[in-house]
Amino acid sequence: MSRFATLAPRQRALAAAIVVALALAGAAFWSLHGAKGGSATVSMDGQTSAAKDDGGVGILLDLAKTAVGENRLVAPAGSNAYEFYLSVLQLDPSNKAALDELHDSFPTASADVERAINNNELDEAQRELSLLREFDSTNYILSLLGGKLDAQRQIVIRQDEARAAVIQSQQSAASGATP
Template identity: 35%
Template sequence: MFLNKQASAPRPWLRPVLAALLALTVAACGADKPAASPDEAATADSGSEAAAGTQAAEQAAQADALAELGVDELRERGRTAYAESRLYAPAGDNALEYYLALREKSPGDAAVASVLTDLMPMLVIATEQARDREDFEEARRLAGLVARADPDHPARQRLQASISGAEEAAQRRIAQQALSAEQEAERQRQLAAEREKAQAEQQRQAAEELARQQRTEREAAERAEAGRVAEEQRAAEQRAAQQRQTVQSPAPAPAAAATALRPLSTPAPRYPVDALRAAQSGEVQVEFTVAPDGSVSDARVVRANPPRIFDREAVAAVRRWRFEPVPEPVTTRRTIAFSPGG
């Protein structure tokens, strides 16, 4: 359950002013208005100080009431007030005060700090607007929230000074206009109605602006994530294409490197007796490696036609071959033909 909304009380600083005005009105029935006495002037000047003290006491009581709530309840109430556009009003039941109380219980909460940072510009504007419509009680309350949220805020002293100056000017104007108690009471009612209307509209606009900013940030994050996923997908497709190309592309023929080989001795293979008697011909492709000293190693049959007839003699012959020394081992292939009439 939310805290009960505080009813708008008559401004304390008006009581001595109205008393002085009433005395002036009675005296005017039989004579000219007398000048205000030093005591009366001092009493009028102390009005704003008394109002500030009363309001400070009320704010302290509200803060104590919020301090009695637990962390979870403060967080839930803050979220609800934020969602319902109760950003800084009414007093004691708004998102700003809930999150200030929550900050005192959880000083390192980054989410709380972020919300307070978002609300500060709107709180400063609301304070200036309350001052300009001469709602000094509300202006002092909001200025107090600015000081609580950020004691070092650059606008804090300026706001307090401008509120005091505007309030003194309003007091002088009221004294000059000699408003009756009924007129001042009516003005106070109108001011309360204007305050409620202005706060509702201001908070609605502020909530819409916050929602727009959050939506923009969320959309930017979604676009960045989509771009990252697309880039990863393109990179994966490129890697897959390269792998397919590697598998499908034939390996360079080892024989291509043989152009750099210079044979020194390549004795012909011995013709198998059975194949010679049968006048059988064929060929064998042998792959082998030439070592840096020109000797042959790792000779093996790659292809033979017919198979297993000339394989042994072809490999034996290749192993006896010699080449000029090379800088590094070279693997190559040679095809050896067998013909009974050769």
């Protein structure tokens, strides 16, 4: 496994920690300088919700909802809906909104992984596939995509080997022709 595959979980954990720290700082600021008129807040989409200390879950859900609206389900790394929803589940493992959204967006997200494989963006496809496996490691679609990714890697290796053989034969011919 590449070094990049091991960095992704650390990057997600760091991003989640930063978001949670910002959420806690915001909650502390708000509690000190609080809303004097009542306990309702208005979110960016204009909806009113009851103010409560949820440890950053609400912020992460809002970030995830924005990412879904912008079609950032599994990419870019560190700023996509799946990472935000998985961060919510780390804070609240039974969060129904996050679980429902992860389930509902799975077909589109898996299509994004397949698109990355088809475009030969194999490292990105591996990262995205790993992200989906964090949500549902037993899904047969992910097994199929994993097989397709492995097959595509083998094709790329064979193409690279063929190019190397051509270059080597050209160099051998050039060095054999030189006296």
